[in-house]
Every structure is written in C-alpha cells, then in structure tokens.
Amino acid sequence: MLEAKNITFRYGNDERDILQDFNFCLSPGERKGLLAPSGFGKTTLCKILAGYQRPDQGVVLLDGRPLYPFKGYCPVQMVWQHPEAVLDPRMRMKATLAEGKVDAGRILPQLGIRREWLERYPHELSGGELQRFAIARALGQDTRFLLADEISAMLDAVTQAQIWQFLLHELAARNTGLLTVSHSESLLKQLCGENVLYLREKMD
C-alpha cells in the first residue's frame, strides 16, 4: 500500500501552497487516475510520492513505513512527461536501461524497442522512442508502484494505445499499482474506469 498523509507543499517563497493537506492511497494492482488543470501540482504530487521531493508537512508511507530514508532501488517509480529531460544525454540507451534492473529480454520486444536503438544516444531517437526507454527503465523487477505523469501526451494515438496496452498487461501480471495523471478525461476513463480523481478547477 502506498499512502500520502496530510501532504502540504509550496515552492520556495511562493504565496500559496501548491498542495494542502492532501491525502491519497494506492493499493497493489489498483489503477487510479488524476485529472486536474495545468498548474494544479500534479507533477509535484508525483515527485513527492516517488521520493524526489520532500513535502513541507505530511508523510509518504510504503506498507506503513516512511518512504524517504529508503536505500537502494525505490519501489515507487515515476515516468515523466518529457523523456528527453530525464535520460542522460551522454549515456547510451543500454547503459540507461542497466540502471533499472530490467528484465530486458522480455520487456524490450514488448515495448517495440529495436535492438539497434540500444547503442544510440538520446538525441538519436524520437520522443516516442525515448518514452519507450523511460518506461522500460521504470519497470525494474522491484517496482511495485508506477506513477505515470502525462506519459503519452505528446504521442500520436496509435503509439499511445501501443504503450498503454503493454503497460496495462504488464502491471496486471505483476500486481503493480498505477497512478496516472493526464489532462485527457477519455484516456483516464479508458485506463482507470470510474477510479478517477477530479481536482478543483483553477481559472487563469
């Protein structure tokens, strides 16, 4: 069980809290969607749940134990919206994958990753190809919860369906929990059914 309790967070000396007393929980194998307008703090929430960012107040618990002093591979993995920003530009793709303890022989063909791409650097691949690697890297054998932050927003419809069909199958087989963030209501309904959180609308 992944739980966030009473999370409050603001950036620097911003005037307002981006998250205030926020509570959330995700069970193994559960799929939950989050729909919120831009600027709500969806990415911030994912960063806090994955341990990249500490909240000002509150706590994130994994099976009842605090996530933060965690050593080694974090069982909560996040996939980001812009893969080009989270893959080391000076590492070949095979070295990037090696970071994630991935069952490459099984996962790479299913994600449509071609063997020759492994020898390349990030700038030699398109956004959709890079996103396949970013997903593969997050699917290490010890991953128990996956946080997907707008991972298919920049993809065409066919590529989006390919990546999600693979992920749904893979996560179900491993009983991995999924939080997916998107601005597309139709996508969230498709992925999570009625299990979608709608967060407050903020106007310009």
Add this chain to the structure above:
Amino acid sequence: MQSRTPILEIKNLGVSFTRYTGLLSRGHLDVITDLSLSVHPGEIVAVIGASGSGKSLLAHTILGILPHNATVRGQLVYDNTPLTPQRAAALRGHEIVLVPQGVTYLDPLMKVGGQLAQGKTDAETTGRVSEILSMFGLRDRTKDLYPFQLSGGMARRVLIASAAMEHPRLVVADEPTPGLHMEAAQRVMGHFRELAKGGAGILMITHDLELAIATADRIVVFYAGVTVEDAPACNFRSASTLRHPYTRALYRALPGNGFVAAPGTHPYPGTIEHGCPYAPCCTDASPACAGPVPYRKAGQGYVRCVLQGGFPDA
C-alpha cells in the same frame, strides 16, 4: 463563409535535406516526400501527424524559413500566385502568420502592449492593440504586463492576439494547445474560429486527433512524409467513413473508440523508397502497395490507397 478559391494550395510538396554522410560524400534525406492540401478562407484545416513525421517542416516551408541545406519540390500557391521564399518573406508577419508552439516565443523583456504593436506608437496601432486584447478576453491593462506576469492561458492568448493584429489571411498554428485539457484547448481553438469567421484560413498542425475532430473543418492525415488522407472532420465520427487503413488505425486507437493498438512503428525519413509507407504495418496490404500509389479524389476528400471498393464515397 467559404469561398471556392483556396488561399493556400500545396501540391506534391517534397522537402529534402542535403547532409554529409561521410567526410566527402553527400546524401539527400527526404523528410516530406509527397504532401498535398488546400486551405480555403474561413476554414480550419488540421494536419495530423506523429512526432518525428516532419509536420513542423510544413509550417517552416510555408513561412519560407527552412535552413539553407533544404530543397523544396512541388507547388505552393498562395492567393493564386506561386509562394516563393522571397514572397513568403514579404508576406510573413502580415498576411501569413505563425502561431508557434511554445509561449517562450514571447519576448521576456518587453511588455505585452509593445509586442503587439511591434514598436509602433501611433493612435491607430494603440487602438488596434486595445481592440485585439478585448477580442481575446484580455483586460486592457494586460498591455502593461511582462510575459512572466501572465498565466499559461493568458500567454497563449497573447500569442494568438499578436498573430491577429494585422488581419492575417492565413494563420499557421504549430501545436497550439499542448498539454491543455479538452475544455481549455477548445477555448483556445474558439479564438482561431473567430479569426476564421473573419475570413482567414487556418492551418493547424498537431498530433492530437481528438482535438482536431472537435475543432477543425477538414483533417489531413500525414504519415511518413506523405499525405494519406484528406477528409471532412465529420467523416471521423466513425471508422466506416474513413478510407485509409492508417486513418482507421488512428481512429480506433483513440480512448473511447476501442483503444486498439495497431502494430508497427513510424518509419524513419528516407527509409521508404517507394510505394505506400504504411504497407509494412497494414493488414490489408497487397503487392500493389509497393508500386506508385496515386492520391485520388474520394468523396469530399482524397485518399492514397490502392484499395478501391469497400469504402463508402459519402
């Protein structure tokens, strides 16, 4: 209010790049091989393509801002006269305007009013600035703000407002609504609709088929350097009124239309020598797909597919 003569007509456009493949050897890379479309006054035409399909190059070609190593083939006609790079240079910013993808295109050191007026301070221009701000639902005091003081939505409206300043006749919008949820995206597209009602032709380049269906009049599907289908947006209400297998795969891949993942990945530029680029992925492919495939008229649009029967010409 559509008129018969298109404001922009593109026939068999090809864009290729010369590049060095070795120390002394040069090669050509075809990124756009055969693209045809037309935009009429008052019409919103969406070009749908995957990332890396070269669709942004279309915008650069129309505006005449391709790099020096690019070669252009085919016909570009703007307002009944060939659109040369020289003519594009004279028209861009006035009759032909680009709405870029990123809000970072605003000058961070210049107030909104100054950017809209482009340095002019005469009464007519300042009047037009106020008029255009209110047209896009922005308060008059917005002209005294710097870009960092704008929210994302306001910045986007300022970008469109600056395109509308000089009563453009052709607006090229490259991914105008990235990362916006449908409601906000439709609000943005409403502003383009206003420009179209004023008589401008709008060419929107995007990967977002749902948005195109919701907001455009016509949809042109671009795949691996060629236009495979051109159809009225209403044809996209069901797969049965779509003609090209790739278009139908796109339609069925939408969440809500089945979320079906057709196999195969988008080929690299230059790897398709001839024939239909979708043939390697197509379940209906036949030997004829390897030969030349004409872009033929079908119903109210066009399709590039060897399959003849079976699809209604409605």
